[in-house]
Amino acid sequence: MSFHSFGPIIPNNEGIDTITEILATILKLVIGRGGFKPIAQGYFKYTHQFANADNVSFSVADFREIGKQMTYYTLADASKGVGEFMKFERGKEWREVSFELEVGKGGYVGSGHLTRSPGTEASVDR
Numbered sequence: 001m002s003f004h005s006f007g008p009i010i011p012n013n014e015g016i017d018t019i020t021e022i023l024a025t026i027l028k029l030v031i032g033r034g035g036f037k038p039i040a041q042g043y044f045k046y047t048h049q050f051a052n053a054d055n056v057s058f059s060v061a062d063f064r065e066i067g068k069q070m071t072y073y074t075l076a077d078a079s080k081g082v083g084e085f086m087k088f089e090r091g092k093e094w095r096e097v098s099f100e101l102e103v104g105k106g107g108y109v110g111s112g113h114l115t116r117s118p119g120t121e122a123s124v125d126r
């Protein structure tokens with residue numbers, strides 16, 4: 001998994017809350033649909049809306065138009081990978097980021113983004 005195109009800061013609690021909810025959501029999909037099943041429509045998007053009107057979104061799309069499909073297990077790895085990257089590589093500083101996903105030696109299977117829409121400027125945590 002590779003990360004690039006870093007953007008504005010995401011408050012730590014918003015990043016953690018978003019990834020935690022995503023992992024729970026994906027766990028249900030893994031159990032309900034099967035971890036090795038390709039993700040529906042080749043696309044997954046989750047937006048966490050916070051009480052202060054901030055929205056943090058995580059979106060992933062696979063490369064099925066070139067024959068690369070992403071499974072629900074890969075989707076789970078992607079969300080876990082984003083959380084671990086922010087925690088360990090970036091010293092717990094969360095930022096907007098884009099990323100590429102690869103599986104084994106199969107090459108890249110998809111890409112994604114973590115983005116934030118601040119509700120109000122006053123809610124930006126600096």
Ligand SMILES: *[C@@H]1O[C@H](CO)[C@@H](O)[C@H](O)[C@H]1NC(C)=O
Nearest residue numbers: 049053054055117118119120
């Ligand atoms: C957050 O999402 C809600 C619901 O879709 C929307 O009404 C609101 O405008 C969004 N806020 C921002 C800052 O984008």
